[in-house]
Amino acid sequence: MKKSAILLSILLSAGLVSKSYSQKTLTKIWETDTLISTPESVVFDTKSKALYVACINGAPTATNEKSFISKLDLNGKITQLKVTENLHAVKGLDVLDGKIYVAEIFKLVEIDAKTGKVLQKYEVPNATFLNGVSVDKKNKIVYFTDMRSNRLWKLEKGQLVKVAEGAPLKTPNGVFFENDKLIIGNGDGKILALDLKTQQYATIAEGMGGLDGILSDGQKGYFATEWRGKIWHINPEGKTQLLLDTVDAKMNTADIEYIPSQKTLLVPTFWKNKVIAYKVN
Template sequence: MRRLISSALCFTAIGLATAPAFAEQPVLERQWLTDGFTNPEGVAAAPDGSYFISNVAGWAAEADGEGWISVMSADGALLTEKWAEGLDAPKGMVVHDGILYVADITIVRRYDIKTREALPPLPAPGAKFLNDMTVWHGHVLVSDSQGASIYTLTDQGFKIWAQDEDRLGGINGLLGDGDRLLVSTMSTGSLLEVDKDKNWTKIASGMVDADGIGIVPGGYLV
């Protein structure tokens, strides 16, 4: 299928109270159109400046082995269509210490970026629908949309860091930003921030199916 890759995979611009207001309304502009993806979901920057793209391919919650990871250049060229294959429904990804972490339904897959070796996957006990990933304070985090949870990677594997059905129902996007973690939720359409002591603040609400979070000058795009 043909898939649009834009300069930002987002729809709603939000200026934060702690950041200067937007000088003008941000506008999404198409940068390129690239073939070779099937239900692309997540993007992660590689150390060499290229991008990893996750392809769900099949159903978003089905362990069917049809998913894969592609690599795209910074100018939109498809470098490697299937850099890694045999995943189920890969979604959010993050790169940390030379390892690509990929959220894949109930487990997090890992790949050595230099060798492309698949490392043993890590389960997230009790997870139902792992979605977005980020690194915050040196820790790998992953959201569980159906479990209203955030998992963190410890020496003993993934453990629940936060779980709250009312606040985190339909949790999706995660973004580590200095001392705060930004969180978006689909159920309430909210953008939240939380510090390491788990003090929560609602930044914005009223969005429809709030998804990934990206940084732009003067605020964030969700």
């Protein structure tokens, strides 16, 4: 190895110079029919190879009892418009062992993915606005946020347990479980990492607007959205890149999903009533 290469390797290891990360771009590949009414969140079920969408179907408030879950294929075709219906203003959702877990305003709902039957509703103590949901598949735990109460919760072995509360949480919306940490999209534009073993927080990135969805890019970085209409990429060093800005077009970007094997980012557009898929280049 040349001396210059050895020196660069030493400097990189010491953190004295930064690695060069390529900029990413989005190319639209499909969009759904607008029967997907007020979509807030989308998740890919790796077992069934299906997409599930939480459709608020109206106002995102507790009085709305017309929400439903839709099922799509990977080309955006609606295969079942209403897997489950008559839910209350649903927000984030995820899938664990054949069950869909979705947040209503005050309850976490457990649904059989095959039949659409509601198996259980877990009423969260003093809940004000439940939102993002993410699962730890190995340990069979469901994590979720109570945005307006600045709390993080988990469902483990049928029991609700408060994980964290208060600062630096500030209207936490999206949440993503990764390697014994919770990655959190904060309302102050920061992405936080909560170490579940030490209960210590770290700031991964900041300087964005109020965040909604947050998830891994499969390369030690993240994708994040602002509900008002912005999609960001955050590289492993915490540097942000604005990938999409649809604020002026009044197209929201809610709780996203990313499929690394297909390099496909799925975006619920809320009031535009459709899910849009983008290829990440």
